[in-house]
Amino acid sequence: MNKYSGIELLEQLSLLVGPSGCEDKVADFILSQIDGVCDEYRTDRAANLIAKIKGKGASYDETSPRKIMISAHMDEVGVMVTDITDEGYLKFATVGGIDSRVLCGKSVLLLNEDKLCRGVIASKPIHLQSKSEREKTTPISDMYIDIGASSREEAEKNIRIGDEGVFDSDFVCFGKDKKKIKGKALDDRLGCAVMIDLMREIKRDMEDIPYDIYFAFTTCEEIGISGAAVAATGISPDLAIVLETTAVADIAGVGEASRVATQGEGGAVSYIDRSTVYDRELCDKVLDFARERGIKAQVKRYLSGGNDASHIQRSRDGVKTLALSAPSRYIHSPSNVVHRDDMEAIKKLIYALIAEAKL
Amino acid sequence: MELKELLLSLPALMSVSGYERYSTEKLNTLIGDVFDEAYTDAIGNHVFIKRCGKEKAPKILVDCHFDEIGMIVSGISEDGFLSVAGVGGVDTRLLGASEVVIYGKEEISGVFAATPPHLIGDGEGDKLKSLKELVIDTGYTGKELEDICNIGTPVGYKPRYTELLGGRIAGKGFDDKACGACAVYGIQTADKNSLAGDVYFVFSTREEIGGVGAQTATYGIDPDYALVMDVTYAYTPEMNRGKHIYLGSGAAVCMSAVTDRRLTKKVISLCEQKGIKYSIEAEPNNTGTNANKMSKVGDGVPTVLASLPLKNMHTANEMLALEDCETLSLLVREFICSKEIAEVFAR
Numbered sequence: 001m002n003k004y005s006g007i008e009l010l011e012q013l014s015l016l017v018g019p020s021g022c023e024d025k026v027a028d029f030i031l032s033q034i035d036g037v038c039d040e041y042r043t044d045r046a047a048n049l050i051a052k053i054k055g056k057g058a059s060y061d062e063t064s065p066r067k068i069m070i071s072a073h074m075d076e077v078g079v080m081v082t083d084i085t086d087e088g089y090l091k092f093a094t095v096g097g098i099d100s101r102v103l104c105g106k107s108v109l110l111l112n113e114d115k116l117c118r119g120v121i122a123s124k125p126i127h128l129q130s131k132s133e134r135e136k137t138t139p140i141s142d143m144y145i146d147i148g149a150s151s152r153e154e155a156e157k158n159i160r161i162g163d164e165g166v167f168d169s170d171f172v173c174f175g176k177d178k179k180k181i182k183g184k185a186l187d188d189r190l191g192c193a194v195m196i197d198l199m200r201e202i203k204r205d206m207e208d209i210p211y212d213i214y215f216a217f218t219t220c221e222e223i224g225i226s227g228a229a230v231a232a233t234g235i236s237p238d239l240a241i242v243l244e245t246t247a248v249a250d251i252a253g254v255g256e257a258s259r260v261a262t263q264g265e266g267g268a269v270s271y272i273d274r275s276t277v278y279d280r281e282l283c284d285k286v287l288d289f290a291r292e293r294g295i296k297a298q299v300k301r302y303l304s305g306g307n308d309a310s311h312i313q314r315s316r317d318g319v320k321t322l323a324l325s326a327p328s329r330y331i332h333s334p335s336n337v338v339h340r341d342d343m344e345a346i347k348k349l350i351y352a353l354i355a356e357a358k359l
Numbered sequence: 360m361e362l363k364e365l366l367l368s369l370p371a372l373m374s375v376s377g378y379e380r381y382s383t384e385k386l387n388t389l390i391g392d393v394f395d396e397a398y399t400d401a402i403g404n405h406v407f408i409k410r411c412g413k414e415k416a417p418k419i420l421v422d423c424h425f426d427e428i429g430m431i432v433s434g435i436s437e438d439g440f441l442s443v444a445g446v447g448g449v450d451t452r453l454l455g456a457s458e459v460v461i462y463g464k465e466e467i468s469g470v471f472a473a474t475p476p477h478l479i480g481d482g483e484g485d486k487l488k489s490l491k492e493l494v495i496d497t498g499y500t501g502k503e504l505e506d507i508c509n510i511g512t513p514v515g516y517k518p519r520y521t522e523l524l525g526g527r528i529a530g531k532g533f534d535d536k537a538c539g540a541c542a543v544y545g546i547q548t549a550d551k552n553s554l555a556g557d558v559y560f561v562f563s564t565r566e567e568i569g570g571v572g573a574q575t576a577t578y579g580i581d582p583d584y585a586l587v588m589d590v591t592y593a594y595t596p597e598m599n600r601g602k603h604i605y606l607g608s609g610a611a612v613c614m615s616a617v618t619d620r621r622l623t624k625k626v627i628s629l630c631e632q633k634g635i636k637y638s639i640e641a642e643p644n645n646t647g648t649n650a651n652k653m654s655k656v657g658d659g660v661p662t663v664l665a666s667l668p669l670k671n672m673h674t675a676n677e678m679l680a681l682e683d684c685e686t687l688s689l690l691v692r693e694f695i696c697s698k699e700i701a702e703v704f705a706r
Contacts (some may be wrong), residue, residue: 042416087596101487102473103452105674107521107529118521120529121675126450127672137485138452144596146670148523150607158524172458172518174468175498182458182470247475252440252494258478304475323605327498333456335470337496 001032011171013189019078019095019164020220026074037203040084046230049217057208068211072191073221080164088149098223100137102333110165119147167334179340186336191243194347210357228308232315239320242309246325261327266296266345270323275306279320296345365540368533370520375429378513379403379564394546404576405562415558417705419583423539424566430514437501440494447567459518463508469495516675526681533677538588545691555701573649577656584661584704589648593668606680609636611666619661
């Protein structure tokens, strides 16, 4: 398998099909990329992939090493086939939260065993809608996936009830100097990409590694039944960092107070979100450190969302946890948009925190 | 060019109503070889002629509209978001997080902004924003955009084609450039010596905003008779009309007061003779196509309408069946070669 890094790595990760519960293709790819840069790895019973880089050098305490966990989730939002109609259409439910407004008319990629099946999400055409229907969102229960089959029989040859799928969406760099990245599943393959590159840089460049570092690529974040809980229990870290993407609205027509964070201003540190109250001291320390080193970072400015941090924080007898997120527009849609510089800033900040033994 | 290749390349051209000249050069490169002559008229219709080589030959017009629905830039914000106005019927339900191309001085990518769930207030969960309220994210600032686009720049769905089961293809612009592909392929496969007349293929403009293009093109050409090809609604579960027009049902030949009944019956018997799969579509008063205007141009033009069944019309994922396109190509070829029809309708 070719080795990828940076944007090319993110592209490969973005294009993989890995809705919650079906993360194995993502895990296999990650394994192919970290081969040779970790000291050991294992897949736990919740299908998390956990890779370890052992500490070394003067700052490393051999007898009771400090354990740091860095995690990102491999899964993405998607759909699951719930029924097949006589006419060969697929009824579906979402896996994780997807607003019905970004589903209508979109292309999907369904996974039947190892075969891919393409489809289009359709609903009542515009010329048949009443005026009131045109002003309202179409409920997901009124949508269906059209895979081109003309009968139930033809559809069943290619798909089964329970099969999962994801948005079918190209990876595109756009905007000024191609700094913006558009794709599916950047939530949270961006975190996975940063972790893979971090592991390589630590292994290659860091002479003193002050901690045993556990890189956890986790499962099922999007459905809230987090694999990270199992990963954290297994690792039993002294401190954890969750690398995520956070939904932002730094877009036209949205007031400053609701924008959450600003793209291009670095990773967003959460003091609080809908599922976690973070360790204030740790947040302050990281933000101060970033400021001193001239690495861009910002505070998440809106109480919203939640992530694996809540499960990691509550594992065993409790773990100090930090969430550092790339601001992402239009998450949980086929077109997540992130900023290249934020990805770089997050990687740089974590690397410096480890290199200078600040965790 | 093979039919499938035409089906994947012609619909991908940018042709938002009123901006059809944007793609003239590309269009000529793609299909110019099939014809003896080509010109673009005052309104922007692209006319291609294949001669039969005989003097005083009847003029057979085959019309498909080149234009497609889309948008134009109506505002540019300081932070680089575009507002747009619709050109033709745009279904706003489909726009959240969808991809577009902005056809300015350079072609740039854009994404329709979607409201993140945390900003959807209580009770607003099922409200739909109107096109006026939606914005496109370009990744540039307003200042940077000044050199790229301006008010009036056309915006279209991103061309992206997906092949599905059973020879179905989904993508943008099949309305009506897929019919154009069928027509070009049909004309390409017709032997020059067997043509019943000179064939005028009109890739007409502005159908989606009223049909001005086909009207003036028809006047300019003054054909003996005409075949109009457009898309029609293939059966989907919500439709309460008959199920006889569906993907795979072949050419939908229209019975209407607008079109010429004698010519239509000739075409139906042509289908019967040549084994061309067809169904009959009943549209008594208004076909919603260029046939409405064309049949009453000049001293009147006998017109027949044959349509391609299409799902998801006016979306970025319109869906057709390759087999229907093959059928329509065959119909075009037999139509322009039919001496029987020429005998009756040539002036």
